[in-house]
Amino acid sequence: MKIAFHLCLHFSLLVFVSCYGSDGYDPLQTALKIQRSRRSVLNHLGNEDHLAEHSNSPVYMGPQDGLKDLNKISNLPGQPAGTDFDQYSGYVTVDPNHGRALFYYLAESPVNSSINPLVLWLNGGPGCSSFGNGAMKELGPFRVNPDNTTLSRNKYAWNNVANVLFLESPAGVGFSYSNTSSDYITNDVQTAKDSYTFLVNWLERFPEYKSRDFYITGESYAGHYIPQLAQLILQNDKITNQTVINLKGIALGNAYVDEETEMTGMFDYLWTHAIISDEIHEGIISNCNFSEGATITDACNDYQNQAYVTMSNIFSYDIYTPLCSPFSNSTPSISGFDPCTDSYILGYLNTPVVQQSLHAKPVQWESCNDFIFLNWKDMPFTVLPVIQDLMARGIRVWIYSGDTDGNVPVTTSRYSIHKLKTSVRTPWYPWVYKGEVGGYVVGYENLTFVTVRGAGHFVPSYQPGRALAVFTSFLEGKLPTNR
Ligand SMILES: *[C@@H]1O[C@H](CO)[C@@H](O)[C@H](O)[C@H]1NC(C)=O
Numbered sequence: 234m235k236i237a238f239h240l241c242l243h244f245s246l247l248v249f250v251s252c253y254g255s256d257g258y259d260p261l262q263t264a265l266k267i268q269r270s271r272r273s274v275l276n277h278l279g280n281e282d283h284l285a286e287h288s289n290s291p292v293y294m295g296p297q298d299g300l301k302d303l304n305k306i307s308n309l310p311g312q313p314a315g316t317d318f319d320q321y322s323g324y325v326t327v328d329p330n331h332g333r334a335l336f337y338y339l340a341e342s343p344v345n346s347s348i349n350p351l352v353l354w355l356n357g358g359p360g361c362s363s364f365g366n367g368a369m370k371e372l373g374p375f376r377v378n379p380d381n382t383t384l385s386r387n388k389y390a391w392n393n394v395a396n397v398l399f400l401e402s403p404a405g406v407g408f409s410y411s412n413t414s415s416d417y418i419t420n421d422v423q424t425a426k427d428s429y430t431f432l433v434n435w436l437e438r439f440p441e442y443k444s445r446d447f448y449i450t451g452e453s454y455a456g457h458y459i460p461q462l463a464q465l466i467l468q469n470d471k472i473t474n475q476t477v478i479n480l481k482g483i484a485l486g487n488a489y490v491d492e493e494t495e496m497t498g499m500f501d502y503l504w505t506h507a508i509i510s511d512e513i514h515e516g517i518i519s520n521c522n523f524s525e526g527a528t529i530t531d532a533c534n535d536y537q538n539q540a541y542v543t544m545s546n547i548f549s550y551d552i553y554t555p556l557c558s559p560f561s562n563s564t565p566s567i568s569g570f571d572p573c574t575d576s577y578i579l580g581y582l583n584t585p586v587v588q589q590s591l592h593a594k595p596v597q598w599e600s601c602n603d604f605i606f607l608n609w610k611d612m613p614f615t616v617l618p619v620i621q622d623l624m625a626r627g628i629r630v631w632i633y634s635g636d637t638d639g640n641v642p643v644t645t646s647r648y649s650i651h652k653l654k655t656s657v658r659t660p661w662y663p664w665v666y667k668g669e670v671g672g673y674v675v676g677y678e679n680l681t682f683v684t685v686r687g688a689g690h691f692v693p694s695y696q697p698g699r700a701l702a703v704f705t706s707f708l709e710g711k712l713p714t715n716r
């Protein structure tokens with residue numbers, strides 16, 4: 234099996250670390266290819282993947298006294314004057330025997346922090362950092378400037394309406410680590426358990442959040458993490474016969490939730506967006522069976538590879554955005570998002586004084602950890618049954634999708650919703666933001682689907698105002714209309 238390693242290349246200087254911003258770098262599709270070839274070897278053993286079977290083994294609880302104060306960030310280097318909210322970051326030990334600890338960053342609200350909900354944000358990959366990507370590039374309060382050293386305020390930050398907790402998950406991602414290196418070979422089940430252990434310990438450190446309304450949001454491979462963690466929370470609340478975590482809802486952005494709809498939705502999107510030819514699309518339709526348990530033929534692989542080659546010169550996460558290159562200034566992006574942002578974040582987060590101010594261990598920080606996704610075990614084919622379970626249990630479930638993502642595209646989300654077999658309550662209509670169509674909405678039974686017009690995979694990066702409007706509607710539990 235040949236795996237292409239894509240390195241984050243900068244023109245002036247070669248930096249051999251991985252990041253989303255580099256041409257062709259694609260943790261999710263790479264991990265999927267590995268899973269599929271692994272499955273075809275193991276197929277005769279039956280489906281080895283199964284959804285998390287959560288045992289009720291006791292959850293590790295560590296001492297948290299005094300740690301909240303130590304985690305308070307006095308000032309991030311280069312932070313603009315007049316920062317009017319509190320920030321905390323640090324580690325929560327989830328396994329003292331292995332020496333495994335997860336890193337978090339909390340951005341509280343400037344106003345109404347004590348009544349606003351608590352929202353957990355998770356990036357996917359698997360293996361990508363929620364702090365470096367989610368907070369610093371997407372929905373957090375700051376963006377790194379091109380000098381790599383100063384920050385500017387993101388006026389559409391989600392902490393305007395919620396207290397947002399970014400978790401680097403699992404261990405090995407971003408600043409999270411383990412002293413036992415075999416922990417870096419991990420899977421969905423372990424990730425959910427560790428995230429749960431993190432949450433109950435973190436709530437001891439920040440007890441004022443214990444009874445607060447709690448939501449989980451995220452994107453991409455977090456389409457697996459979020460439903461699995463939500464289900465574990467509900468199960469543990471039942472076992473302990475008390476609401477340990479007051480989970481109200483989940484929101485999944487451009488989420489990978491089902492392998493079949495991912496593949497069919499992606500190739501249909503690439504064809505209808507004039508990226509792959511009729512011949513390649515027709516070749517995929519007539520040679521590929523992406524259903525669970527089906528064999529992927531050589532002919533199918535050949536057509537898929539032709540599709541990947543065709544799309545390799547564009548940024549699959551936002552198909553109309555320029556690549557980060559010496560020419561990117563002269564080819565402005567539609568959304569105005571700077572395609573070289575990943576490189577500024579990489580520079581900033583690898584500055585020793587920045588790592589100190591975050592209470593992070595001195596490390597070579599990376600946007601995504603290749604080892605994690607190349608060695609990922611037990612990726613269930615689908616998490617749609619988990620989502621159905623959450624829907625039936627009264628958890629608010631929103632699926633939102635930026636409509637210029639070619640990686641986990643809006644077609645994939647729509648095919649996934651069809652598989653959920655829920656019925657339309659409020660038919661498709663446009664929602665409006667500042668006098669323009671922000672996207673479209675469908676209200677289903679126990680599910681809301683929202684598109685964000687002109688946004689790629691990283692929705693809040695490309696359409697920050699529209700993304701905040703959707704997030705605010707989600708927290709209010711109201712379909713977006715006009716903001
Ligand atoms: C990992 O090992 C270092 C060095 O022994 C130690 O200081 C640290 O506390 C350990 N981490 C955890 C989570 O136990």
Ligand SMILES: *[C@@H]1O[C@H](CO)[C@@H](O)[C@H](O)[C@H]1NC(C)=O
Pocket residue numbers: 344345
């Ligand atoms: C703060 O909460 C109050 C009471 O719910 C509300 O009227 C006000 O609009 C909120 N302010 C902000 C900035 O969210």
Ligand SMILES: *[C@@H]1O[C@H](CO)[C@@H](O)[C@H](O)[C@H]1NC(C)=O
Pocket residue numbers: 474
């Ligand atoms: C769980 O809570 C319910 C309702 O408060 C109570 O009736 C029941 O006895 C409790 N069960 C256990 C095992 O504590």
Ligand SMILES: *[C@@H]1O[C@H](CO)[C@@H](O)[C@H](O)[C@H]1NC(C)=O
Pocket residue numbers: 522523524525526527528
């Ligand atoms: C695709 O594969 C599945 C699982 O093996 C099978 O049930 C189905 O009939 C196949 N579909 C087609 C069109 O061959």
Ligand SMILES: *[C@@H]1O[C@H](CO)[C@@H](O)[C@H](O)[C@H]1NC(C)=O
Pocket residue numbers: 243246248379380381576577579580581
């Ligand atoms: C910012 O950091 C990136 C990544 O380390 C580096 O390639 C770039 O040269 C840095 N830019 C400046 C202005 O220092």
Ligand SMILES: *[C@@H]1O[C@H](CO)[C@@H](O)[C@H](O)[C@H]1NC(C)=O
Pocket residue numbers: 621624625626627654655656678679
């Ligand atoms: C919606 O939730 C109700 C109860 O909360 C449940 O009975 C129903 O089956 C659910 N429907 C779907 C499509 O999830």
